[in-house]
Amino acid sequence: SRREGRGQKKEERSHWPGGFSPSFISQVELRQASPSIASTEKIASALGVTLGEFFRAIDPTPPAVIRSDARPVVQSEWSRAKIEALGPFNKDSQFEPMVITIQPGGASGHKPYVRQAEQLAVVLMGTLELTLEEEVHNLKRGDAAGIPAGNRHCWRNVSKRPAQILIVTAHRRL
Known part of the structure; x- marks a missing residue:
């Protein structure tokens, strides 16, 4: 698992950031639980990786081209969403592009959450509702x-049709 690859022992998992229990983390690792997008981001952050890195095998030479039928894809049943990683295209990239398809009634989390990246x-x-701080914005295609x-x-996604969004996250690498 990604956790074991980082040298974390079972005992070290008893205090996960975000209030996750060790049993929940184990269920996620075994694909017995499907966390929200927000929870998945918190888990990745606790492991010291980006969301894109969380879902793909570590590849010392990422491809220059990622074919549409070869994208790493993760389904989030809780969020009613499909996350498709579009990169990174090199190991030092600060940009993490992904396409997220959110089904009607789906959401990235049950409340607004913070990312430490732009x-x-x-x-x-389709159309999506973005809550940004205290403001709600209704966004449509384009x-x-x-x-x-x-x-x-x-x-x-408060509409009756699926919505799709391209999100590019800019990480600051030190």
Whole structure:
């Protein structure tokens, strides 16, 4: 598992950031639980990896081209969403692009959450509701939003049709 690859022992998992129990983390590792997008991001952060790195095998030479039928894909039953990693295209990339398809009634989390990275989002299909800090924005196909690092946000599909969004996260690598 990603946790074991980082040298974490079972005993060290008893105090996970975000309040996750060791049994929940084990269920996620065994694909017996499907966390929300927000919870998945918190788990990845606790492991010291980005969301894109969390879902793909570590490859010392990432491909220059990722074919649409070869993208790493993760389903989040809780969020009613499919996450498709589009990169990174090199190991030192600061950009992490992904396409997220959210089904009607789906959401990135049950409340707004914080990412410590800046994001650019473009709605590719359908309509989505973006809660950014205290403001709610209704976005349609072609609309773009910038989400500053440290701002609370949440995506919701309140429509009757699937919605798709391209999100590019800009990580600061040290």
